[in-house]
Amino acid sequence: MALKKTLTIAGSDISGGAGIAADLKTFQEHETYGMSAITTIVAMDPETWSHDVNPIPLEVIDKQIETALSISPDVIKTGMLPSEEVIERCKDAYLNSKAEHFVIDPVMVCKGDDEVLNPGLVDAMIEHLLPHATVVTPNLFEAGQLAGHKTPKTLEGVKKCAEVIHEKGAANVIIKGGSEIEGDKAVDVYYDGEEFHMLTSSKIDASYNHGAGCTFAAAITANLANGKSPLEAIQNAKSFVTSAIKNGWKMNAHVGVVRHGAFNTVEKIDVADEQI
Numbered sequence: 125m126a127l128k129k130t131l132t133i134a135g136s137d138i139s140g141g142a143g144i145a146a147d148l149k150t151f152q153e154h155e156t157y158g159m160s161a162i163t164t165i166v167a168m169d170p171e172t173w174s175h176d177v178n179p180i181p182l183e184v185i186d187k188q189i190e191t192a193l194s195i196s197p198d199v200i201k202t203g204m205l206p207s208e209e210v211i212e213r214c215k216d217a218y219l220n221s222k223a224e225h226f227v228i229d230p231v232m233v234c235k236g237d238d239e240v241l242n243p244g245l246v247d248a249m250i251e252h253l254l255p256h257a258t259v260v261t262p263n264l265f266e267a268g269q270l271a272g273h274k275t276p277k278t279l280e281g282v283k284k285c286a287e288v289i290h291e292k293g294a295a296n297v298i299i300k301g302g303s304e305i306e307g308d309k310a311v312d313v314y315y316d317g318e319e320f321h322m323l324t325s326s327k328i329d330a331s332y333n334h335g336a337g338c339t340f341a342a343a344i345t346a347n348l349a350n351g352k353s354p355l356e357a358i359q360n361a362k363s364f365v366t367s368a369i370k371n372g373w374k375m376n377a378h379v380g381v382v383r384h385g386a387f388n389t390v391e392k393i394d395v396a397d398e399q400i
């Protein structure tokens with residue numbers, strides 16, 4: 125199969141678990157050619173692990189996007205975007221590219237850090253990104269924000285948010301409920317405007333899960349590049365990230381991180397899919 129090209133426009137997590145590091149590792153695990161345009165650099169205080177977010181100047185982001193687009197990415201993914209201008213640049217990048225798909229991971233906070241990135245970003249994501257998204261991958265908090273609802277806590281609440289986010293233009297919505305939805309399964313809810321699917325795996329010890337969200341969206345991106353349908357891409361990505369979380373490891377006193385390559389090198393964990 126011809127080598128496909130995947131581009132992430134996202135932040136750099138210096139610890140290597142999330143952001144472009146997660147994306148590039150995941151792209152490689154799927155044999156796609158990964159490229160990155162860095163929007164912000166996140167460094168961590170070694171003592172407290174508080175996140176220090178350092179946005180890259182807009183003109184430097186523009187130059188990176190210009191370079192990457194000249195190499196014709198097949199699928200573009202977004203991650204941490206520090207300003208409304210950068211969000212608009214991502215839309216323009218996708219519309220000016222020949223990419224077939226656009227995957228939006230609507231990063232609003234860093235895990236382990238309760239500082240919400242500028243709340244004005246939510247409106248910009250709704251206006252500029254959702255209408256063009258092949259897939260959007262919010263967690264429960266992000267789903268509530270995008271839908272204009274409270275953070276959903278039940279399956280019914282999650283389904284309502286998925287409907288609203290789909291109405292705002294995202295073709296395929298996958299809401300990561302994970303272990304936070306009641307019951308003995310880790311549940312993600314998929315909606316494409318017609319069908320709801322519940323993707324479930326056993327609840328696993330998810331304490332070492334830094335980077336899980338980025339890895340999941342990057343795996344969707346790579347699967348789409350490799351010709352999978354959105355639902356198949358999401359199903360495969362859930363297996364990939366569940367394996368990565370189950371094999372996560374303790375990095376230091378503050379954080380445990382997913383093992384990005386576990387699906388290919390340690391174990392492939394199955395995910396059940398039920399239409400609901």
Ligand code: PXL
Pocket residue numbers: 134135136137142143144166175203204231233234235335337338
């Ligand atoms: O997990 C969200 C996230 C995304 N992108 C970058 C990050 C983080 C969290 O630390 O640093 C760059």
